Amino acid sequence: MKIQEILDRLNVKSLNKMQYQAGDVMVNTDNDLVVLSATGSGKTLAYLLPLAGMLNPKLDKLQAVVIVPGRELALQSYEVFVHMGCGIRSMALYGGRTTMEEHRNIQKTNPQIVFATPGRFNDHFGKGNIVTDNVRYLVIDEFDKCLKMGFHDEMRAVINSLSFVEKRVLLSATDTDEIPNFVNMGKVTRLDFLTDTQIPDRINIFMTRSKEKDKLNALYFLLCSFGESSSIVFLNYRDSVNRVANYLSDKGFIVSSFHGGLDQKARENAIYKFSNGSVNVLVGTDLASRGLDIPDVDNIVHYHLPIGEEEYIHRVGRTGRWQAKGRAFFLLAPDEQLPEYVKFTPEIYLLPSSVKTPPQPRMVTLYIGKGKKDKISKGDVLGFLCKVGGLNGCDIGRIDVKERCSYAAVNRDKWKFVVERSVGEKLKGIKTVVELIK
Missing domain, CATH: 3.40.50.300 (P-loop containing nucleotide triphosphate hydrolases)
Incomplete structure (x- = not known):
């Protein structure tokens, strides 16, 4: 695993002190790890980068479980891991969709690492959808929230289902009075990067x-x-x-x-x-x-x-x-x-005595009716928007290709022109629909 290539893909210039030290403890010691560092300091990458190198891509079994308090963090962490491009299969498991739908995806993906909310993880384990015999690594992100008193039963059930864990990593921007005994922490290295104010000078x-x-x-x-x-x-x-x-x-x-x-x-x-x-x-x-x-x-x-x-x-x-x-x-x-x-x-901060019309965001989001199932890539969407839509690179922002559709941020002043020019046109040889998302 070439770390610099991963950092380049994530547009990260270099690791900070917290990330270096966290990686060193995870890779070079047998200790469990607690990391306290301000929000926005890069804790997700601090554990994902070393963890990716510790997993065996040739072992087609679940090897690591990352527990998070909510679906947004599950999705965000999963997406960071996917963008790292390390060749490890992963999934995000959370509420808001049926367990059966996720079960089908588990069978299809056969994940080696999952990012899950406690309740949804317990649901899958209880139904036999997940086998944890090969899970050696447990990460609890935002552990202060996950381990609050009201969530003890759920978290105790998660940890009881992970009988073969060898390393535990807990991370948060805010500390907790104590870590419950049922977490089964062994010898712990504690990295505390919080300042007295806990608000960065920047x-x-x-x-x-x-x-x-x-x-x-x-x-x-x-x-x-x-x-x-x-x-x-x-x-x-x-x-x-x-x-x-x-x-x-x-x-x-x-x-x-x-x-x-x-x-x-x-x-x-x-x-x-x-x-x-x-x-x-x-x-x-x-x-x-x-x-x-x-x-x-x-x-x-x-x-x-x-x-x-x-x-x-x-x-x-x-x-x-x-x-x-x-x-x-x-x-x-x-x-x-x-x-x-x-x-x-x-x-x-003094409020102005008068203001102009509220400023409008520079971009709008376009829906494009083709996605991964049609073998569409970001490059295909970019080319379509430039060639058919008549846009320049500076008019196009973030592009996301989903399973059955794609989304693209384009210049607010030019979206109507793009939609009009796209009527009846083909994206990679297939007629498609381009519409504004309101």
């Missing part, structure tokens, strides 16, 4: 006040002042997310909503459009604070104050990923004060 924290108790108008002015940059607005309740998202949409913003009341497809679409630049404002609950690998979030807005320091850390960790810079804003009503866990006074 993230600037600001505070702005609304003149009114209802902060919607202040939020509008705040987001307008950001221009075309991307922003996540955090709220504490689903109904509030819907209210704020509807208000911003009525004002002219292109918005995605994200909370636990949405079905899986709606949540995936919301994150996809935000990550590919078709939406520049994501309004969500704290569900959006974990497990989302969106590298270019410029601004975080606390519309509702975080309910605790842990939630605050994970929210702010959505910006300033890796070595990027970011900003986070407390939007306070006249009677609101900063939480006690904020030990410093943020810089004051």
Whole structure:
């Protein structure tokens, strides 16, 4: 396994100190490992890179289990592993789709590593869909959340089903008081890269006040002042997310909503459009604070104050990923004060006295009705958009090829031209449909 080739595929220039040390412990010692490092510091790659080299690609058995608290992190971790291109078969297992559908995919894929939520993993194990006799490695990502008291029964069942584990790796951006005995940790190496503030210096924290108790108008002015940059607005309740998202949409913003009341497809679409630049404002609950690998979030807005320091850390960790810079804003009503866990006074951010029309994202997302089953690649889609659609490379963003369709981010000012020119045209010799995803 050539590490530099993998890093190049992931557009990662080099590993940081935390990633080097984590890999050294995993590969060169028999110790179990606990890694504490800020959100956005690259913990997923810190364990995946060494783990990929520890698995045997010639052994057609499940060898590693990665347990995560939610479907978004399961998908994100799985996608990072796929993009690494190490020749190890993998799957993401999570709720929101039938166990039978996943079982068919398990039989088809015969995964050597799975990324799973605890409940779905237990479901498959209980039905005999997964055999764990050859599982030697257990990773618990965001272990602080997975090992909370309310999840002990589920996690105990997971670990009881993994009788032959030889190495355990636990990672999180926030610590826990203790690791339960049922995790069966042996001799432990603990890597603690958390600072006292737990907020990296590259993230600037600001505070702005609304003149009114209802902060919607202040939020509008705040987001307008950001221009075309991307922003996540955090709220504490689903109904509030819907209210704020509807208000911003009525004002002219292109918005995605994200909370636990949405079905899986709606949540995936919301994150996809935000990550590919078709939406520049994501309004969500704290569900959006974990497990989302969106590298270019410029601004975080606390519309509702975080309910605790842990939630605050994970929210702010959505910006300033890796070595990027970011900003986070407390939007306070006249009677609101900063939480006690904020030990410093943020810089004051003055709202503009007037604003122009809300900025529109540069891209839109097009649906293309052919995918992997039609032997379509990203290069085929790119060529089609340039040759048939008349676009230049700078007009095209992220392209994703799914099993039965493809998605492409294209310049907002040119999508109509692409759709019109694509009518009746063929993609790799096959007539296809090209439509705007609203």
